[in-house]
Amino acid sequence: MTDSRPEVAPEPPAVPFATMLRIGIIVNAVCLPVLAIIFWITNGPKGGGSAAIGVLVALVFFAGGLGVLQRVSGDNALLLLAAAFTVYLGQVIFLGIIILALSERDWIDGWAFGLSVLVTALAWQVAQVTGFVRAPKAVYSELSENDVAEEGGTR
Template sequence: MMLRGALVPGMIALPVLAGIFWAYAGERGALSALAGAATVFVVLIVGLLGITAVVMGPAATSMAGAGVVYLGQLIVIVAIVLALRGVDWLDGRSFALSAIVQTVLMQVGQIAGYVRARHEIHPGSLDGGVRS
């Protein structure tokens, strides 16, 4: 549910952001926006799959594993930005803004998917599932 919650807005945002930045900064802006949004899309989806695998493992290592996945995501994004900083077709502002928007949209979708996937422990209980 969380994967679908992040996947759908992320996929919709790719062409929308490219179109917005095409109007804002032309072809170069559109290509840069698409590169930024696609970078974040791939890294966040792979990270979400990694987090899912970590959570399926032992509970004692879940937090540490999630931290490693998150740190790995940051390292990959920074490495891609560093690799692309020297290319002449990249418009840095379009890349960065679309990456930020894509991140926010996918995180909101992921949280919405998480909320939809939750189940009550004691259905119908008004005290949050705590039995007295």
């Protein structure tokens, strides 16, 4: 006996968060040693450590924001867009507050920390866009039996 039900392939996620996160982490994994070495050479051990802390702070902020957007994503594109703008604004404000709060501490090199956060944030944004562009996206969705019946057609 044959099964007359059509096979339904699992749909890919609406927004490719996993690909965006993976590429963002890879790019920031490259930024961490590069910035730490550059600032270690130019500003000493304090600069290298501060650069590493800056990269990690930015990585946590932007990966966390992507996690929030993944939870909000759904069928409502307008809600996702509003959430993305809100999350990004919150990230920029909180990163600014952290940079200001830590830049005047004597145990951290403010320039190395701030510039590392800035470079990492820019690299994250480029990586996120690249991840979105490269990720597989559904071009169309299969019609359900109800959709076909409503259109008056047959399958």
